[in-house]
Amino acid sequence: MPTELAKAYDPRQVEEKWYAYWKAIGCFHAVPEPGKPNYSITIPPPNITGSLHMGHALNNTILDAMTRWHRMRGFCALCLPGTDHAGIATQAVVERELAKEGKTRQELGREAFIARCWEWREQYGTRIYHQFERLGCSFDWDRVRFTLDESYVEAIMEEFRSWYERGLIYRGVRVVNWDVKFQSSVSDIEVNMETRAGKLYHLRYPFADGSGSVTIATTRPETLLGDTAVAANPDDARYQPLFGKLLRLPLTDREIPLIADEYAKPEFGSGAVKVTPAHDLNDFECGQRHGLPQIIVIGKDGRMTEAAGPDYAGLDRFEARKRVLADMEALGLLEKVEDYTIQLPISDRSKEVIEPLLSEEWFVDMRPLARPAIDAVKEGRIRFYPDRFKDIYLYWMENIRDWNISRQLWWGHRIPLWWTDDPAATGGKLEPSGRRHAFARTREQAVAALGTEACWQDEDVLDTWFSSALWPHATLGWPEQTEDLAAFYPTSLLSTAQEILYLWVARMIMTGLDFVGDIPFRDVYIHATVLDAKGERMSKSKGNGIDPLDLIDKYGADATRLSLMQQAGKNQDIRYSEQRTEIAANFCNKLWNASRFVLMNLEDRDEATAEHTDPPITPIQTTGNQLPATSHQLPSASYQPPATIADRWILSRLNATAAAVSSALASYDMDDATRALYEFFWNEFCDWYVEMAKPRLRGDTGERAAARQMLAGVLDQTLRLLHPILPFITEEIWQALEATAGSPIRSRMARQPGTGPQASTIGVSPAIHPPSSDKEPATTNHQPAASYQLPAATISLAPYPEARAELDDPAAEAQMATVIEATRALRNLRAELGIAPGARLQAMAVAMPGAAREALAENAALIAELARLAALSVSDSPPSAGSGKWVATPIAGAEVFLEIGDALDTEKEIARIDKELAEIEKQVARAGGMLANPAFTERAPADKVQQERDRLATWQEKEVRLRERRAIFER
């Protein structure tokens, strides 16, 4: 007796066990084989500071489901995991740790600080791997990659060298986004514009000759100290006579010109704008046009510089603002202050106000790289799901800007460029400043390249995204031409959050095309953002986040996965509440209990096992590393009596479900896939098929065998269909089902508690594979401790059900539809009239026209079934017309009588009939109205017109019967 299956599903009992089992048998390790198609994904590498959050849970569930689905379909499926060193994020965490010890990174020094970062990463950098395992992700742990692995660094160096030598990487002086907290520049896409309430200050700049003043408006008065001009529009008549005059810049001893530039909009404020080339991008460009000096008055520490003058130097930038305003007011030069909504640039990482300032940085010229990446998408070689992201991508790519890749950090890939200011140097590239630089991996190379010993390496490191941009090909071994690269590149799918579409996705496309000469992935799926139940972004500071690990602990990984997949449609947001996980957990429990029912009926209970009637099973032979996956076989089309309509119906529905699931998964409509499965299993298999199978299980040997074969076969197929989404519970049930299948592996599994794979005996390590440095994937020993026998098959390698045309059975579906409709109508009658179970049912064969006769009258078994499902007993004598001690209901144009004797409440019956009549009249009026409209009958397609005629006839028939019935009670 499989009573070891508990009454309620307990995920904790099974999840760890099966994950260890899968790893032990090595079924996640992808080994390409000739003739076998490959499927590959390189997962978005989480930051080493990361911990699984809802976005990860959603994305990695999708990735895993797609991987498992392809694996079951016979692909060599690779899902390659890894992590990102995450320059800024990690450095921030480690600096915070240092701060707790009262130290700064500067005190520690560069080398020691980097050592601390490595320590941190060794200790915590792979925590998230274990969390992925909790989620059930079937990743190839033998191929784990980290962006600072030696081989990965080779890829970055090759990328840099190539771009540098081709002149795509250049040195530029620009206004960059300076993050004061991290003391580093950040790229445009790492800056968010936030709308804040602020002030607009109107300041007066007097003319140097004392002839009045010009008023300018600014939101940042402190930058006044760095102004080098005031601009007005050349077409602005107010200023035309004044262009070229000098203004005396208040609070300084400088004089600045009034210049004409189209950047100034006459309609804004006074029409004149202050120009601060060192602290504003527009002003910088304006300054370039007019050859204006650039005076840096705010330093990289966020404090005013010496250039700001003795009164301000050293002040914090926000303090300086107050001081400037006070001083201007004292001078009578503060004209007015207005409330104003300002757009404030905020650093995505530090949340600090970005300080735009002039800095010398390394840039990548993106335009030549963008072109092929645009074409690849336009030509459809890369497809976006949902499709609308294609346009978003293209718009950005068409307007791409150069990429600032240098970061003033220590944790990351140090820029492989060496400098010299030795005038005797000959090699490298010459900057206008007179310095030279050259690409070199080592000092020796640098000396050779520059021709001087007096050289030093650039202090900066590369933007984190410079390395992530290479992820698909670098993880597969590029720049070496590895077998993995040949087998798995281009990868099949990239799924990620929309917020890194530009930051990451676009750049991978560019580097893939540029370096490998091919797209990095065929499909890009952009998943929804997971919000809280109120539709707000989850954040630590708001404390409204849901921790997926808590959900897994409480409801299990399968329920967590299912709840996410149910909501992963084409919408851009998901409002997640814990209730969704509960609902999903209920489904798992339903699956568990229905399976228990099937399993318990597969056992021979009270009779001798002598006449074992299970049909013979032929194990499926598989090749290569795919383990044999035998199972209960579905009856084929040749399955003959005792096939019932219900049998044919459930096979047809199963088949339709398999088709729907495959088609939904193929287009990443995860919600559609889960919905199809949910509805099939719960509303069709459990609610109807299992119920209808019950009497057969108590029937004679043949009936019982047929019902068992059907139940086991359909359950087996359903488990397979569900496995990509619910890996754990399906494996647990499937193994138990296998154990009853009479196959060679029978009885190895879980007959008694304790004989299945136990986590303790397989030796699950909590911290899984620290992928130390950069070794080639070791051929790990997949053999578990030989203390017990592993199951020989796993559902994760069992063939995925494919739709088979021969199982489609529209006739059976139509007949079952009638049975279902009739059953519901009868149950409704009983409930409405409060009729006790056991009332007698009489189906009047003679009174039934059309399809209903076929479905009901010509199939006595169905009538009996109907009665049973509605908890009624069948009567063999028709109701006596005069007595009135019966009720009737129209079903599919026919009529079924229910004999209830003296219990009949005439008033209730009339009320019920009237209610039904009202509904019928509504339908008759609708269909009748349409058919009476010549415009409809003449212009609508013939089949639609016929459809309405049929409907009208049906309803009218029902109406007639009900009126007759009602007449019996009228006095």
Added chain:
RNA sequence: GGGCGGUUGGCUCAGUGGUAGAGCACUUCGUUCACACCGAAGGGGUCACUGGUUCGAAUCCAGUAUCGCCCACCA
């Protein structure tokens, strides 16, 4: 400022031209041996608004309102 997405029962959402759906919540009934994390029955919506196309619109078109996302150098 530009672009995109949403607006369907109390809640969360399916539904792209032909009888408005699901889950949760709600009401009534039911613990006969798969499941009360369950079963049966029921109530509940003029599909945001206005106009248009059409025999027919939740669905297609235009506009409006509203919520959200992305992009953007008006100080």
